[in-house]
Amino acid sequence: MIKDEYKLSNKLQIIQWCAYDPEFKANAIDKGFKSWISKGITTYYSLTEKGQFKSFNRLKEDCDLDRTDFFRFLQVRSRFEHIRKETDLNDPISKIFIDAYQRKSNKGVIARIYKGLLSKKSHNTDYVRTKWEREGNLLISEEDWLHICQSQWKCTSSHSLREFGWKCMVRFFITPKQKAHFTGGEATCWRQCGHREANHWHIFWGCPLVESFWAELHKVLSGLFNTNLPMQFSTLFLGIFDLQVRKADEYLFDILITAGKKALTRRWLLPDPPTTQEWISIVNDIYLMERITSSPPSKKSHLLKGGPSGLNMPVLIRQKYGMGDLTMLLLTFILFF
Numbered sequence: 001m002i003k004d005e006y007k008l009s010n011k012l013q014i015i016q017w018c019a020y021d022p023e024f025k026a027n028a029i030d031k032g033f034k035s036w037i038s039k040g041i042t043t044y045y046s047l048t049e050k051g052q053f054k055s056f057n058r059l060k061e062d063c064d065l066d067r068t069d070f071f072r073f074l075q076v077r078s079r080f081e082h083i084r085k086e087t088d089l090n091d092p093i094s095k096i097f098i099d100a101y102q103r104k105s106n107k108g109v110i111a112r113i114y115k116g117l118l119s120k121k122s123h124n125t126d127y128v129r130t131k132w133e134r135e136g137n138l139l140i141s142e143e144d145w146l147h148i149c150q151s152q153w154k155c156t157s158s159h160s161l162r163e164f165g166w167k168c169m170v171r172f173f174i175t176p177k178q179k180a181h182f183t184g185g186e187a188t189c190w191r192q193c194g195h196r197e198a199n200h201w202h203i204f205w206g207c208p209l210v211e212s213f214w215a216e217l218h219k220v221l222s223g224l225f226n227t228n229l230p231m232q233f234s235t236l237f238l239g240i241f242d243l244q245v246r247k248a249d250e251y252l253f254d255i256l257i258t259a260g261k262k263a264l265t266r267r268w269l270l271p272d273p274p275t276t277q278e279w280i281s282i283v284n285d286i287y288l289m290e291r292i293t294s295s296p297p298s299k300k301s302h303l304l305k306g307g308p309s310g311l312n313m314p315v316l317i318r319q320k321y322g323m324g325d326l327t328m329l330l331l332t333f334i335l336f337f
């Protein structure tokens, strides 16, 4: 599983045993390679010295090979040349295994494996995209996925909020399904909707008990941006939507949907779904945080300067929710829009 998830198969071929390599066709007709094991020839790496394939004479001396082994030597060398092209000997994971074969110290090996795997994850989040696609039965293009990843680091000046956006995207929060996988219990939704496969997509979007929360948000955002936003996960959760307006709108849109996700995680493990009022209160908190963290206000902080073009957010929200609950938010937007 780890080999597949981190695409290590090719990189680890050099530490595969020659006699048991299913891709090495000579094995199918010649059992002679198995007899080499008793002579100390195990992995392809064991046939090398300082990264170079040993000569036949050298192998004769080191491993007691016979003249009749010469043809096998040519076959295995040809296979090695193919593998060598795929191998990065400095790859952190390959290096751990190679060190082990060289009987080097295995001190801190767990930390090294973890660090090595993490370094791979930071460069490739495709496995996360695949999980969202599978759970939500949707398609996310590479271009959209890149945009989603980038917007987590662009949407705010606050480090904690950026980190939060990233955590939602990479599925950091533990769901009943994950818990059940480790503890063997049931993966039932904690909102008691009766769903027994409560994965990330269900908790964040698919659960019938969060439907009205997202529907309300959809209504507010569609009015706010004066456009008919698609009522779908990829728009309101992942933020895939081309507003076709100025950058400030995109920025505000990202902030508002991040606040929506925050409202959901604040009610993690709780039976009641979040409310629109909670969402508004989080938008206020973010606004305050933006003011504090962008001092002096950066050019990026459009929230401090303006909002979606051609709309009147204070009036829109005042009509909908009443002034009392929104004093802070209204003041904010009245002052800066």
Ligand SMILES: [Zn+2]
Residues within 6 Å of the ligand: 189, 190, 191, 192, 193, 194, 195, 198, 202, 206, 207, 208, 209
């Ligand atoms: Zn549910």
